[in-house]
Amino acid sequence: MAFPIIRLLELSGSDIQQCLAIYSHSVKHTYASFEISPPSIEEFTARVKKVTGTYPWLVCAIGGQIVGYAYASNFNSRSAYKWSTELSVYNDPTIHGQGIGKALYSALLMIVKSQGFYRAIAGISLPNPASIKLHESFGFSQVGVYRNVGFKQKEWRDVGTYQLELKKPSNCPLPVKLINKLADNLLSSVFTKATNLIKNTIFDLTLNNSINYQFQKKKLTVENSENKIEQSCKKKSDFCKKSTKLNIEFKQLELTTSNHEAKEEYFLKSTRLGFRQWKKNDLKLAIGLWGDINVTKAFDARGKLSDEEVGKRLTKEISTHNSSNVQYWPIFLLENDKHIGACGLRPYGNVAEKIYEIGFHIRSDCWRRGFAYEAACAVIQYAFKTLKAKGLFAGHHPNNKGSRQLLSKLGFGYTHDEYYEPTGLKHPSYVLSANSYKKKPLFYRNSNPIQKIASALNHSAKLSTPSTNTDKIGGSVNS
Numbered sequence: 304m305a306f307p308i309i310r311l312l313e314l315s316g317s318d319i320q321q322c323l324a325i326y327s328h329s330v331k332h333t334y335a336s337f338e339i340s341p342p343s344i345e346e347f348t349a350r351v352k353k354v355t356g357t358y359p360w361l362v363c364a365i366g367g368q369i370v371g372y373a374y375a376s377n378f379n380s381r382s383a384y385k386w387s388t389e390l391s392v393y394n395d396p397t398i399h400g401q402g403i404g405k406a407l408y409s410a411l412l413m414i415v416k417s418q419g420f421y422r423a424i425a426g427i428s429l430p431n432p433a434s435i436k437l438h439e440s441f442g443f444s445q446v447g448v449y450r451n452v453g454f455k456q457k458e459w460r461d462v463g464t465y466q467l468e469l470k471k472p473s474n475c476p477l478p479v480k481l482i483n484k485l486a487d488n489l490l491s492s493v494f495t496k497a498t499n500l501i502k503n504t505i506f507d508l509t510l511n512n513s514i515n516y517q518f519q520k521k522k523l524t525v526e527n528s529e530n531k532i533e534q535s536c537k538k539k540s541d542f543c544k545k546s547t548k549l550n551i552e553f554k555q556l557e558l559t560t561s562n563h564e565a566k567e568e569y570f571l572k573s574t575r576l577g578f579r580q581w582k583k584n585d586l587k588l589a590i591g592l593w594g595d596i597n598v599t600k601a602f603d604a605r606g607k608l609s610d611e612e613v614g615k616r617l618t619k620e621i622s623t624h625n626s627s628n629v630q631y632w633p634i635f636l637l638e639n640d641k642h643i644g645a646c647g648l649r650p651y652g653n654v655a656e657k658i659y660e661i662g663f664h665i666r667s668d669c670w671r672r673g674f675a676y677e678a679a680c681a682v683i684q685y686a687f688k689t690l691k692a693k694g695l696f697a698g699h700h701p702n703n704k705g706s707r708q709l710l711s712k713l714g715f716g717y718t719h720d721e722y723y724e725p726t727g728l729k730h731p732s733y734v735l736s737a738n739s740y741k742k743k744p745l746f747y748r749n750s751n752p753i754q755k756i757a758s759a760l761n762h763s764a765k766l767s768t769p770s771t772n773t774d775k776i777g778g779s780v781n782s
Contacts, residue, residue: 307403307501307572308688309410309494311482312360312372314352321369322362323347325393332396334428334455358388359414359482363403363501364688370395373407375415378424386476387422388415392437402501404437410497412441416469417489419479423469428453429461443467487657491628491690499570571632573681576674578632578646581620586610588633588642589617597667598644601700604726623649629690631662634678643669646678648686651696659686660696679713687740694737698723698730707731714739 312318327341342350354360360374373392378384390411392404415423425443427434443465451459569577581589593599593616596607608616624630631647646663650656661682663675686692697715699706715733723730 307363307365307370307406307498308685309361309363309406309497310688311490312351312355312362312374314355318362318369319348319351320344322351322372322393325369325372325395328396329393334453334458334460335393335431335434337428337453337455337460339455355482357479357481359411359418361407361410361414363407370398371403371407373404373411375411375420375423378422385479386420387424388420389424389426390415391425405440406497406500408437408441409500410493412467412469413493413496414482414485414490417480417485417493418482419477421468421470421472421476423467425465425467427463427465429463435463435465438465438467441467487691488628494689495570495628499568569635569637571681571685572637573677575637576643576678576681577635577637577640578678578681579635580624581617581630581633583617583621585633586614586617589613591642592644592664592666595667598664601703601706602723602725620645629659631664632682634674642666643674644678646675646682648682648690648692648695657691657693658696659690659692659694660698661686662697675709676712679709683713683735683740687737692737695735696732697734698732700726701728701731 312322323341323344326336326347330336330338330341351360354374354376358375358377361372362369363371371392371394373390375388375390378387378389390408392408392411394404412423423443425438427438429448444467445463446466447464449462449464452462453460569579571578590610590613593608593613594610599608600606605612620630627650629648629650631645631649633642633645635642644663644665646661648659648661651658651660661679663678663682665675665678683695686695695715697710698721699710710733713735715735716739717731718734719732720729721732722728
């Protein structure tokens, strides 16, 4: 599982150690930091804790590996400076030019503005054209230069000071909010928007390399074929006909390559799949999924849904996203943008409880290829890492053995049977708690089942109430 996630740094686990590794490289091999020797893990941890009590410290992780981080900190200890904050960003030296730093800075600026800061300050060791370009792209401007204030890598270094106005000055500024006082849904929205800015991720590069390889291979084949035709054809007319056919094929290949370059923008990716939000003009895609009785029979007693009923369902998904920032997102193959189904989340009960119901529906022509499992893994990680979910709930048709096996494979534990109105049956119901996820965060094979939903989430009253959602896991039995 390897897709970019921007989130808050976690004090537990390996986040601090991974950030220190990135910072240590900067200290040893660049003049971006004026420290001469990297700090110890104890000292660096103390710095992190001092920052995170008030300010955001963000990380960008791909497959559990942190590839960059950015944070805000105290600009000056004097009280009158408290509405100004200093920003810093560091990237893994092996990953550059993929928009990681820009995405982190975008999220950081949105958060400090929401906290109530009026000015953002950045110090840049000069020369550093890449950092200057990054800051100027967000509207920073240089307000001063300290000349020859640091000696590193055998040279005296200047430091430029850059400033950004976050909001207009007020004669009665409100107190700055602590980072833990910001609403979770605001942070979730910020992280989603920032992640979408990462344009050239590892997946895009891999896909582009694959496309380029196929393009060059086809081009070589065409050129060789043209040479053979030219040598073997005795009549000019025959040569023209065959050459024209090859040119048409070559133009079609160019068009295919162009389509790949203009592919969908996804806010979430797995190895093979991309996720985006439903749009109003997606009715044709929705009909291809929820208009298939092989898919809908698992969660709706009506069987095949009419185009009008599918349209209502599409509208509901869009409405759910507008109100709670989640939905059963449409999923596509990264290699060709083919729509293969939907997988996502819905609030289970009150949104503030941060318990979500997970569901996945795979188009019947895409079954038996492991898409449901791959999509669910991506959504589960997104739920716990980005949305900070406390737990996930799932249910399935009592005859859907495939979904039962898949949920077990994902680490869900059976808790109870719950009446489900659209089918008129009691559906086996399951839960995966945040604590269980933390024990095995990726590919939860053979994880211990949760015996009781009440003990797993401490929400027995909430989870014993029948769900009002209109569908469970369906269409995934053969995926």
